[in-house]
Amino acid sequence: DGGITQSPKYLFRKEGQNVTLSCEQNLNHDAMYWYRQDPGQGLRLIYYSQIVNDFQKGDIAEGYSVSREKKESFPLTVTSAQKNPTAFYLCASSIVVQGQPQHFGDGTRLSIL
Amino acid sequence: SQQGEEDPQALSIQEGENATMNCSYKTSINNLQWYRQNSGRGLVHLILIRSNEREKHSGRLRVTLDTSKKSSSLLITASRAADTASYFCATDNDYKLSFGAGTTVTVRA
Numbered sequence: 001d002g003g004i005t006q007s008p009k010y011l012f013r014k015e016g017q018n019v020t021l022s023c024e025q026n027l028n029h030d031a032m033y034w035y036r037q038d039p040g041q042g043l044r045l046i047y048y049s050q051i052v053n054d055f056q057k058g059d060i061a062e063g064y065s066v067s068r069e070k071k072e073s074f075p076l077t078v079t080s081a082q083k084n085p086t087a088f089y090l091c092a093s094s095i096v097v098q099g100q101p102q103h104f105g106d107g108t109r110l111s112i113l
Numbered sequence: 114s115q116q117g118e119e120d121p122q123a124l125s126i127q128e129g130e131n132a133t134m135n136c137s138y139k140t141s142i143n144n145l146q147w148y149r150q151n152s153g154r155g156l157v158h159l160i161l162i163r164s165n166e167r168e169k170h171s172g173r174l175r176v177t178l179d180t181s182k183k184s185s186s187l188l189i190t191a192s193r194a195a196d197t198a199s200y201f202c203a204t205d206n207d208y209k210l211s212f213g214a215g216t217t218v219t220v221r222a
Contacts, residue, residue, distance in 0.1 A: 090156070
């Protein structure tokens with residue numbers, strides 16, 4: 001079955017620690033996205049990538065970093081500079097054609113210890 | 114930036130009733146998409162309507178788009194308990210989606 005796998009499902013971060021969230025897709029999609037969702041709110045775009053070895057900042061990129069070394073993988077690092085990292089993080093992918101739906105993983109919930 | 118705003122924020126209906134939710138947006142769009150999110154899960158794409166379309170159907174879903182009013186509506190007919198979820202509209206511009214805060218729908222058995 002094709003899809004997007006996010007891991008881990010739950011993650012805990014200590015103060016001053018960087019943590020990396022994994023996102024893997026086997027849909028052969030060129031574009032991948034990272035979103036942050038806070039309780040009762042919509043999704044806010046953190047970073048996106050339309051091709052390997054290239055990515056762009058979204059609306060709330062500060063305190064986050066990404067890499068896109070492989071088409072299938074788009075890991076997100078939440079750095080210690082992100083002062084309020086507690087949230088639900090969602091990864092998505094799509095083909096790079098206007099008006100195509102995005103396919104989402106089941107998210108990683110990050111909490112602060 | 115979040116462009117879409119859904120209304121109402123929450124909706125509670127009896128099984129078998131229809132559920133209607135609305136989405137307003139601010140700038141011109143290429144298309145508008147609706148997604149569903151079950152609690153603690155990722156989003157699932159429901160339907161896409163292009164800016165030159167006025168209405169679209171998919172099973173029990175009906176979406177309308179009024180570009181002059183910058184608004185869209187999603188109607189779920191004959192609701193079921195399994196329709197309990199949050200519903201989000203997303204506007205598509207420049208290959209990125211901007212999501213609203215969502216409408217939480219509860220279907221009572």
